Amino acid sequence: MSIDVKEYIASGILELYVAGELSPEENLEVQHYAIQYPEIRKEIEEIEKAILELTKAASSKMPQDGFAKVKAEIGDVIPFTPEASSGKGTPWGSYLGWAASVLLAIGLFWMYTENSKLKSEIELTNQEKQSLEDILSDTREEITGKETLLQEIRDKNVTVIALGGQTVSPSSYAKAYWNKEERKVIIDAQGLPEPPDGFTYQVWSLKLDPLTPTSIGLLDDFASQNTKLFTLENANESEAFGITLEPEGGSESPTLEQLYTLGAVGS
Amino acid sequence: MDLDNLIQQFQKKDTVAFETLYNMYAENICGAINVIVKDSERSQEICQDVFVKIWEKSDQYDASKGRFFTWILNIARNAAIDEVRSKTHKNQKKNLPVDSLVGIFENGEDLNSKMDTIGLQSLLKGLKEKCILLIDMLYFKGYTQKEAAKELNTPIGTIKTRIRSCISNIRKNMA
Numbered sequence: 001m002s003i004d005v006k007e008y009i010a011s012g013i014l015e016l017y018v019a020g021e022l023s024p025e026e027n028l029e030v031q032h033y034a035i036q037y038p039e040i041r042k043e044i045e046e047i048e049k050a051i052l053e054l055t056k057a058a059s060s061k062m063p064q065d066g067f068a069k070v071k072a073e074i075g076d077v078i079p080f081t082p083e084a085s086s087g088k089g090t091p092w093g094s095y096l097g098w099a100a101s102v103l104l105a106i107g108l109f110w111m112y113t114e115n116s117k118l119k120s121e122i123e124l125t126n127q128e129k130q131s132l133e134d135i136l137s138d139t140r141e142e143i144t145g146k147e148t149l150l151q152e153i154r155d156k157n158v159t160v161i162a163l164g165g166q167t168v169s170p171s172s173y174a175k176a177y178w179n180k181e182e183r184k185v186i187i188d189a190q191g192l193p194e195p196p197d198g199f200t201y202q203v204w205s206l207k208l209d210p211l212t213p214t215s216i217g218l219l220d221d222f223a224s225q226n227t228k229l230f231t232l233e234n235a236n237e238s239e240a241f242g243i244t245l246e247p248e249g250g251s252e253s254p255t256l257e258q259l260y261t262l263g264a265v266g267s
Numbered sequence: 268m269d270l271d272n273l274i275q276q277f278q279k280k281d282t283v284a285f286e287t288l289y290n291m292y293a294e295n296i297c298g299a300i301n302v303i304v305k306d307s308e309r310s311q312e313i314c315q316d317v318f319v320k321i322w323e324k325s326d327q328y329d330a331s332k333g334r335f336f337t338w339i340l341n342i343a344r345n346a347a348i349d350e351v352r353s354k355t356h357k358n359q360k361k362n363l364p365v366d367s368l369v370g371i372f373e374n375g376e377d378l379n380s381k382m383d384t385i386g387l388q389s390l391l392k393g394l395k396e397k398c399i400l401l402i403d404m405l406y407f408k409g410y411t412q413k414e415a416a417k418e419l420n421t422p423i424g425t426i427k428t429r430i431r432s433c434i435s436n437i438r439k440n441m442a
Contacts, residue, residue, distance in 0.1 A: 012431030019405040019430075020337040021412055027333055048336055050437045051406055052295050055340075057386035058368075059298030060307035066315065067289045071282065073319045 008033065009043050018047045149186070149229060157181040161241055163261035168245075169193065174261045176203075176241045178234065185216065185234040185241070192260060194223055195245055202246045203230075204254050205238040208264070213242070213254050240264040274335050278325050289318055292336060296343045302368055302407050303347035313350055317343045344409045368403035369396055390440050398433035405430060 016022050017030045034041040063069075152158070158179045165172040173191035178184075187203055195201055201219040206212065217232035219225075244251075245258040276284035297314035304310045321339050328338050368391075391399055397419060404410035404418060405426075416423040 010428075010431065012427035012429070015430045015434050016405070016412065016427060018334060018337055020333050020341050020409075021405060022333075024332065028331060031331065044334070046438060047434055048334060050434050050441060051340075052292075052336070053441055054387070054390055054402070054406075054437065055295035055298040055302075057298065057390055058302045059294045060301060060310065062294050062297065063311060066293055066311075067286050069315050070289065070318045070322070071286075073315070074282075074322045 003033065003037075005033075005037050005039050009040065014040065014044050015047055018044060018051060146227070149227075152179070152184070152186060152231075153177045155179055155182075159265060161263045161265055163241060163243060163263035165191075166259045166262055168258055169260050172260045174243055174263075176263065178238070178241075178265070183233060183235045185232045187219065187230045187232060187243070188228065189219055189222070189230060189243070190228045192219075192222075192228075192243065198248050199245050200248050200250065201243050201260070202250045202254065203232060204242045204244065205234055205236040206240040206242055207237070208239045215250060215252075215254075218246075218250050219243075238265055270335065271330075274328070274330070278328065280322075280325065285322060288335075292339060293318065295336070296339060299340055299343050299407060300347040302403070303344070304350055309350070310347075313346050314343070317346050320346070340406070341409065344407065348408070368407060369399045390437055392440050394433060394436050398429070398436065401426070401430055402433055402437075 013022070013026070013030065017027065022030065030040075030044075034044055158177050161176040161178060163174040163176060169192075171191075172193065175188040177186040177188070185203070189201065192201060201222065203216050203219065204213040205216050206214075214236050216234045216236070217230070219230050222228075240263060242254065242262040243260050244254045244256070245260060246255055273284050273287055277288055293314065296317055297310055300313050300317070301307060301310040304313065317339070320342055324342070328335065332338070394402075401415060401419065404415045405412075410418065412423055412426045416426050419426075421429075
């Protein structure tokens with residue numbers, strides 16, 4: 001980046017820089033240019049010189065020992081007082097000194113343990129905070145998921161089909177939310193018992209005349225799916241939906257003896 | 268040793284470097300305070316305090332935020348303004364008289380301040396009153412551009428070019 005140095009100097013920005021009236025960004029800019037262009041650096045120094053002259057002229061006569069006073073204030077000088085030594089008598093001072101250092105050591109040790117305790121408490125609190133945050137984010141995700149699902153179910157193109165329990169399990173029931181436009185079926189399998197080991201539910205789209213079943217998918221991981229809601233693709237002109245229990249991996253055609261629920265579209 | 272090195276040493280709490288900086292700037296800092304406080308003895312006291320403060324705050328100076336002198340001038344200015352405020356019980360910067368430098372320049376008879384009025388007058392020779400006011404506001408009182416523009420009843424855009432020409436006048440007077 002190059003600038004017109006003369007113009008930059010003439011703008012008066014350097015005068016404001018010396019006055020300390022620029023924003024942090026402008027300050028950095030000026031410094032950047034001062035490094036890049038020696039003329040700018042020199043100009044800044046000249047401006048500062050003018051202000052130095054002016055402030056100097058406004059001063060009264062300076063005291064000779066000015067810095068000595070400042071130095072005394074900043075505690076640079078630590079007065080050294082030699083100990084008045086006495087050859088005899090009990091060195092109480094020495095005992096006191098030892099006692100004080102023992103106390104100090106105890107105090108330091110106590111502070112150290114307190115400090116460690118506090119540190120581990122902080123650690124613990126941080127961990128708790130982290131796990132709460134995790135729970136919160138999980139919950140948020142779950143809510144979002146459910147909201148999306150609810151939106152899908154509420155869609156005006158969705159047809160709801162109630163699937164009633166059949167001979168093998170009369171108390172079973174399920175629901176199919178079929179969005180024909182989007183070719184999607186959401187199966188609510190809340191009312192189905194957990195499948196035995198090695199078996200899985202399979203969902204079928206049925207044409208009634210003649211009876212033609214087409215598999216549209218499996219309700220895998222049934223036990224771990226808390227909501228018992230399953231989204232499947234369905235591009236068929238379905239007239240009914242049925243759910244059968246099949247060996248894991250599904251079957252080519254439905255095992256009708258294991259038909260758990262069945263329901264016709266539009267009934 | 269150049270200024271940057273000196274400041275680095277000072278920030279490492281080197282009293283020798285600090286003494287050098289004191290000798291470089293004490294008179295300027297005391298002068299800046301004197302313009303506001305207008306009492307040479309009190310100004311000297313505040314000036315000592317300001318240098319103690321500079322020492323204590325040494326780690327707060329950051330070269331990326333501006334010149335070292337700008338930094339210490341700002342500390343001095345605040346200390347001087349605090350002094351005047353505590354005296355007058357006024358709480359606004361606005362309430363500070365803005366004509367201090369002008370007054371000193373025009374009558375040069377402020378006995379309490381014991382300034383080098385001849386030196387000041389030769390530096391400010393030929394400067395318009397508005398110029399002196401502006402210098403007073405920006406360098407001695409720490410007004411922002413906006414505040415100075417309001418006080419002078421002029422658009423904020425003109426402050427930059429105006430201060431440029433005012434300082435240039437002083438530089439000509441120095442030559």
